[in-house]
Amino acid sequence: MKRALPLAAGVGLLVAAGVSRLVPNLPASLGTGAVYAGAAYFYVAFDISLLAEAPRFDERVDRVGYGVGLFGVSTGPLLFAHHTGAGDGGTLGFAVAFVGTVAFLTLSEQARRIRDGVE
Secondary structure, eight states, X not given: OTTHHHHXXXXXXXXXXHHHHHSOOHHHHHHXXXXXXXXXXXXXXXXXXXXXXXXXXXXXXXXXXHHHHXXXXXXXXXXXXXXXXXXXXXXXXHHHHHHHHHHHHHHHHHXXXXXXXXX
């Protein structure tokens, strides 16, 4: 875990530098970098993966609800880009930030479950 924080900080700085090339807005770049730093921390510290296991639901209505939500999460940035006109880097920057947010929330929840002994 001692190496997790420096690696996460490095990932966050790299992402922030990349996003700043797309969106010349310091708060947006730093915010996106912070999200990726958090996701990278949980990825390294807890040795977990985004592709490890999808949630399983027994009830059909739960599976349908999960599928609808997953469809919305996966197509949201693309639809936003189409609506706003993908002529500038701001739209791609938004998509990068959105994907990072989903990764952070997923990895932090998996880490919490590991820490609490649920999994």
